[in-house]
Amino acid sequence: MKKIIASIAVALTFSFAASAQEVKVNPWQDCGIGAMIFPDNGVAAAISNVIWDLGTTAVTSASASEDSCNSTRVQTAxxxxxxxxNLEDELVRGEGVHITAxxxxxxxDAASHAETSATIRSEFADQLLGSADQTTVKAERLFNIAETATANCSAS
Incomplete structure (x- = not known):
């Protein structure tokens, strides 16, 4: 039991550390059996992966098969x-193929693109424009901005 609790703590530590540093696949949250069972709940996925086999399958799937971690959220990140x-340039201009993608x-939904793009652009200007942060940090922040802005988009 102590090993499981320690493993869960390690998995969650790596989960939070990874999200604080850059946008990348977190094997405990985005891969393995846990991600299949809990695709929209990273913490539950991490706990499930650790309980199942101390996270071995999740970590192995992340390194051996990128397809096992290809959730839409991961692909977007x-x-x-x-x-x-490119996204930064297009957000400054107000339009572009990368924003659309x-x-x-x-x-x-395409009908929501203009309004959602304007919301992202506004938040981008407030939070990221002129930031001296590393590109990976800015990319993660843009992902979070876009994820919040698209929460009310109509699904296509």
Missing amino acids: QFINETYN MLNLMSC
Whole structure:
């Protein structure tokens, strides 16, 4: 029992540390059996993975098979991380194909794009424009802004 509790604590520590540093796949939250059972609850996924086999399957699946971690949320985070500079330029301009792709990845209906994009653009200007943070930190913050803004989008 102590091993399970210690493993859960380690998994949650890595989960929070990963989200504080950069947008990347967190094997305990985004992979393995836990992510399949709890796709929208990272903490429950991490706990499930640790209880199942101390997180071994989740960590192995993250390193051996990227497809096992390809949730839409992970794909969107990777897209934002990889195209952050393009997204930044387009947010300053107010439009662009990368913004559209990001909104589509987040299941935002095309009819909601203009309003949602304006919300993201406003928050981006308030929180990120001119920031000296590393690109990965800014990408994570943009992901969080976009995730909040798209919460009320109509699903396509």
